[in-house]
Amino acid sequence: DAMVIQNPRYQVTQFGKPVTLSCSQTLNHNVMYWYQQKSSQAPKLLFHYYDKDFNNEADTPDNFQSRRPNTSFCFLDIRSPGLGDAAMYLCATSEGTVGLSPLHFGNGTRLTVT
């Protein structure tokens, strides 16, 4: 089945220790997104790639970076995680960004910062 896969499902890192979350897709979608979701909050868009074009949200901290080496893979790098970065990180893909194009989500990575 075509899908969006996030690894790992659970990640524990220490305060200030860089961490990378990964996402892969078999849907061959041209757009990949990273969302951050904290408990009882709406998923918040951090950035997205439209093909190779990177689009950062204005309020995404510099501490968050992303890489998309090819169509199938996208990475979220947190350079110096703080306690406030503990959250669920959701990767999503879509075929285009307009109209009723739905996002297809992975199961997320739950990040804990100690």
Add this chain to the structure above:
Amino acid sequence: DQQVKQNSPSLSVQEGRISILNCDYTNSMFDYFLWYKKYPAEGPTFLISISSIKDKNEDGRFTVFLNKSAKHLSLHIVPSQPGDSAVYFCAARRDSGGSNYKLTFGKGTLLTVNP
């Protein structure tokens, strides 16, 4: 600035009855609306959508109603089943152009369907 609001954090209904999940939005430029369902430990999955040129869209047990003048939409589930117990997110997007791709989510409503 929360542009998509789901004011009921939770809703509990009996199996077989109707579930009505509400969503309000403040941005009159939103043209497309999507509902997602999320089970614990899973990512959100797309459920149903509606564009602003319509006021109703139906898919099996799920119907979404849109009232543009009130900036309000609702998701109806009839009949509700225990497997429908999940968090439901409302999301909205503007028409194409510039940064209007962004899908803005509400905080979600936890639906519990009791057997």
